[in-house]
Amino acid sequence: MTVYRFDGSFEGFLCAVDYCLDIGDTQPEFIRDGDVQAVGLFAGEVREVATLRECALTLRKRFVEAASQEAFATARYAFHSHKTGIELLLWRYLTLGLQVGRRLCLMLAEEPVHSVNRIARQVSHEAHKYKGFVRFREVEAGFLYAQIEPEADILPFIAPHFVGRVGDRPWMIHDLRRNQAALYDLTSWRLIRDVELSAEPALSATEHDYAALWQRYFQRHAIAERHNPKLQQQHVPLRYRKHLTEFIIP
Amino acid sequence: MITLPLEQRLEILADSAKYDVSCSSSGSSRAGKAGALGNTTSSGICHTWTADGRCISLLKILLTNACIFDCAYCLNRRSNDITRAAMTPDEVVDLTMNFYRRNYIEGLFLSTGVIRTADYTMEQLIAVAQRLREVERFNGYIHLKLVPGADPLLIAQAGRYADRVSINIELPSRQSLALLAPDKPRESVINPMRQVSDLLAEAREARTQSRRAPRFAPAGQSTQLIVGATPESDRDIITLTEGLYHKLELKRVYYSAYIPGSVDSRLPALPTPPLLREHRLYQADWLLRFYGFAASELLDAAHPNLDMRFDPKSDWALRHLELFPVEVNRVDYEVLLRVPGIGVRSAQRIVQARRGTRLGEAELKKLGVVLKRAKYFLTAGGRYLGGIRLDGPRLMERMLAPARRPAHLDQLELFATMPDASALTGEL
Ligand code: SF4
Numbered sequence: 001m002t003v004y005r006f007d008g009s010f011e012g013f014l015c016a017v018d019y020c021l022d023i024g025d026t027q028p029e030f031i032r033d034g035d036v037q038a039v040g041l042f043a044g045e046v047r048e049v050a051t052l053r054e055c056a057l058t059l060r061k062r063f064v065e066a067a068s069q070e071a072f073a074t075a076r077y078a079f080h081s082h083k084t085g086i087e088l089l090l091w092r093y094l095t096l097g098l099q100v101g102r103r104l105c106l107m108l109a110e111e112p113v114h115s116v117n118r119i120a121r122q123v124s125h126e127a128h129k130y131k132g133f134v135r136f137r138e139v140e141a142g143f144l145y146a147q148i149e150p151e152a153d154i155l156p157f158i159a160p161h162f163v164g165r166v167g168d169r170p171w172m173i174h175d176l177r178r179n180q181a182a183l184y185d186l187t188s189w190r191l192i193r194d195v196e197l198s199a200e201p202a203l204s205a206t207e208h209d210y211a212a213l214w215q216r217y218f219q220r221h222a223i224a225e226r227h228n229p230k231l232q233q234q235h236v237p238l239r240y241r242k243h244l245t246e247f248i249i250p
Numbered sequence: 251m252i253t254l255p256l257e258q259r260l261e262i263l264a265d266s267a268k269y270d271v272s273c274s275s276s277g278s279s280r281a282g283k284a285g286a287l288g289n290t291t292s293s294g295i296c297h298t299w300t301a302d303g304r305c306i307s308l309l310k311i312l313l314t315n316a317c318i319f320d321c322a323y324c325l326n327r328r329s330n331d332i333t334r335a336a337m338t339p340d341e342v343v344d345l346t347m348n349f350y351r352r353n354y355i356e357g358l359f360l361s362t363g364v365i366r367t368a369d370y371t372m373e374q375l376i377a378v379a380q381r382l383r384e385v386e387r388f389n390g391y392i393h394l395k396l397v398p399g400a401d402p403l404l405i406a407q408a409g410r411y412a413d414r415v416s417i418n419i420e421l422p423s424r425q426s427l428a429l430l431a432p433d434k435p436r437e438s439v440i441n442p443m444r445q446v447s448d449l450l451a452e453a454r455e456a457r458t459q460s461r462r463a464p465r466f467a468p469a470g471q472s473t474q475l476i477v478g479a480t481p482e483s484d485r486d487i488i489t490l491t492e493g494l495y496h497k498l499e500l501k502r503v504y505y506s507a508y509i510p511g512s513v514d515s516r517l518p519a520l521p522t523p524p525l526l527r528e529h530r531l532y533q534a535d536w537l538l539r540f541y542g543f544a545a546s547e548l549l550d551a552a553h554p555n556l557d558m559r560f561d562p563k564s565d566w567a568l569r570h571l572e573l574f575p576v577e578v579n580r581v582d583y584e585v586l587l588r589v590p591g592i593g594v595r596s597a598q599r600i601v602q603a604r605r606g607t608r609l610g611e612a613e614l615k616k617l618g619v620v621l622k623r624a625k626y627f628l629t630a631g632g633r634y635l636g637g638i639r640l641d642g643p644r645l646m647e648r649m650l651a652p653a654r655r656p657a658h659l660d661q662l663e664l665f666a667t668m669p670d671a672s673a674l675t676g677e678l
Contacts (some may be wrong), residue, residue: 004568025572048482085467103606106605106606107603107606108602108610108616108617109603109607109609109617110591114616128295130298131291132295132296132298132307133297133298136351136352136353137352138351138352144351144352146353161291162353163282164282164289165288165289165353166351166353167282167285167286168285168286168287169351170350187505206348208348210256211254213260213345214352214354216257216260217261217264217309218300220260220261220264220265221304221511222300222301222302222304222312223269223300223302223304224302225522225523226303226304226507226523226525227301228303229301229303230302230303232302232303233300235296235305236298237297244298245352250340
C-alpha cells in the first residue's frame with residue numbers, strides 16, 4: 001500500500017488523486033505534509049506528490065464534465081472541513097463521480113455521497129455564518145484586522161466575499177487556529193501561511209469609540225419583553241463570542 | 251435634541267426603532283465596486299443576535315423620535331412623555347460607514363418620526379441615502395421607511411437610492427386604524443404602497459429594454475402588522491396578507507406581537523406579548539409564499555383563528571385526513587410540500603433522491619427528513635410509516651403528545667419548530 005503525501009492544499013490533493021488515477025492505484029492512502037499525527041499511522045511506502053496547478057485543473061475539468069460543477073463545489077467544501085479521513089472519503093466520491101457521471105448527485109441517500117454532502121453543508125454553513133461574524137478592527141493607518149477561530153478552513157470561501165465588500169481598505173482576516181490569514185492589498189487577496197502575531201496590533205485612535213457605540217447599540221436593541229437568551233445562544237454559540245465586539249465586555 | 255452626546259442619542263433612537271421587526275437585508279444582489287465599500291447578497295446576512303434571539307442585520311435607527319402624530323400603539327407618539335433625540339444626516343452616514351466597514355452590519359434601515367410635514371420628513375431620509383450613495387459611494391444595503399402621505403415624487407426618489415422601501419400598515423383594519431391612528435387614514439398608507447408596486451413594475455419593464463435603466467428598490471417593499479392590539483382575527487390578517495402578496499407584490503409582511511407600552515384605554519392590557527400567535531402567523535405566511543396554500547384553505551368563517559396547539563400545516567392536514575397517506579416515491583412535489591413536517595428543502599431532496607433510488611424509511615432519515623410528524627401522512631414503498639392507522643382524534647392526540655408541557659411554552663423549542671427559523675432572521 002502506498003501513502004501519497006501532498007502539501008495540504010486542495011490543489012495538492014487533486015494532484016495526488018490525479019496521480020493515483022494515472023498509475024492505476026486503487027487503494028491509496030493520503031497524508032498532508034506536516035500532519036505529524038498521521039505519520040506513524042500508515043505502514044506503507046510514502047510518495048511525495050508535487051502540486052501543479054495544471055494537473056489540478058485537468059482533474060477538475062474531467063470531474064465537472066462527468067459529474068457536475070455542483071458536485072465539484074461540494075467536494076471542495078468537504079475537503080476544507082479538515083476532518084480526519086476526509087481525503088479517503090473524497091477519493092471514493094471523486095472516483096465514483098468519474099464512473100457514474102451525472103447520476104452522482106442523485107445518490108443522495110448512499111455513501112459516500114451522503115457523508116460528503118453532509119460535511120460540505122457543515123462547512124458552507126460555517127462559512128456563511130462567518131460572513132456575518134468577522135469583526136474588523138481598525139489598526140493604525142486604516143488597515144483592517146480581524147481574528148477568527150473557525151472549525152473548518154473557511155478562509156478560501158469568505159475572502160472573495162470580503163474582497164467584494166470592503167474594497168476601499170486593505171485588510172487581513174487571521175485564522176488563529178491554523179496560523180494563516182487572508183490578506184487583501186486593494187487589488188486582490190492571497191492566503192499566507194504561518195502567520196504569528198508578536199503582539200496585539202495597535203488600534204487606531206477612533207477604533208475604541210466605534211466599538212463602544214456598537215456595543216451600546218447592541219445592548220439597547222434587545223426587547224426586554226421578548227428576552228430569550230437560549231434562542232440567542234442557539235444562533236451565536238459561546239465559542240464564537242470571543243471575537244465578537246458586541247459580546248466583549250468593555 | 252442634538253445636544254445630548256452621540257452615544258446617548260444612538261441609544262434613544264435605537265430604542266425607538268427596535269419594535270419595527272423588518273430586519274431583512276435580503277432580496278438584492280449587487281456586486282462590489284472596485285475601491286468602494288459595500289455589496290449585497292440576495293439571501294441576506296445576519297451579523298449577530300440580541301438577547302431576545304432576534305437577528306441584527308442592519309443598523310436600525312430613527313433619524314428622530316419626535317413625532318407630530320399620536321398613534322396610540324406607538325412609543326414615539328406626541329403625547330408620550332419620553333426623551334426626544336435626533337441625529338444629523340452626517341452622523342447617520344458616518345455611523346453607517348464605520349459600522350459597515352467593521353462588518354457589524356449589512357447596511358442601514360432608516361426610519362423616523364414625522365416632523366413638520368410628511369414631505370419634509372421624507373426629504374430628510376432621502377438626504378441620508380443620497381449622501382451615502384453619491385458622496386460616500388456606499389454600495390451596501392439601504393432600507394428606507396416611507397412617510398405616510400409623502401409626495402409621490404419623493405417616493406420615486408427614495409426608491410432610486412434604497413434597496414427596499416416600506417410603509418407599515420400596522421393595524422389590519424380600517425376601523426382599528428381610525429380608532430388608534432387618527433392622523434393616518436388608511437389611504438395615506440395604501441396609496442404609497444400601490445405607487446411603489448407600480449414603480450417596481452415600471453422599473454422591471456424598463457430593465458428588460460435596457461440594462462442601464464435606473465433601478466427602483468430592487469429588493470421590493472415590505473410592511474408590518476401589529477398583532478394583538480386590535481380585535482381582528484387571524485383570518486382577517488392572513489387574508490389581508492395574501493392580498494398584499496398577490497395584488498401589491500410585497501416581498502415580505504412582518505408581524506409584530508403587540509407589546510403593551512401605553513395605558514391608553516383603547517388598547518388591551520395584555521400580560522405578555524402574544525408571541526405564539528405571532529409565530530403561528532409567520533408559519534401561515536410561509537405556507538402562502540412557499541407551499542402553495544391559499545388563505546381560504548387555512549382559515550375560514552367556521553375556523554377564523556389559527557390553532558395554537560399545531561402548526562398551521564398540521565392543522566390543515568388533520569382536517570383533510572382523506573387526502574393522506576401519500577406515497578413518498580410517487581406524489582408530486584406540490585403534494586409533498588403539504589405533508590406536515592416536510593419543508594421545502596426536504597421535499598427537494600426527496601424528489602432528487604428518488605430519481606436515483608427507491609426511498610424507504612432509512613433513506614428518508616439519511617436525507618435528513620424529520621419523520622416525527624410526517625410519518626403519519628406517508629407511505630414508503632407501500633408501507634405506512636406511522637405504525638397503526640389512526641383516526642382523526644387519536645392521531646391528533648398522538649401528535650400533541652410530545653407537546654404536553656407545562657402551560658408556558660418553552661420558547662426555544664417554540665422557535666425551533668419553525669419551518670425555517672430564518673422567517674425571523676430575514677432570509678427571503
Ligand atoms: S406617525 Fe409613526 S412615529 Fe409617529 S406616532 Fe405614528 S407610528 Fe409613531
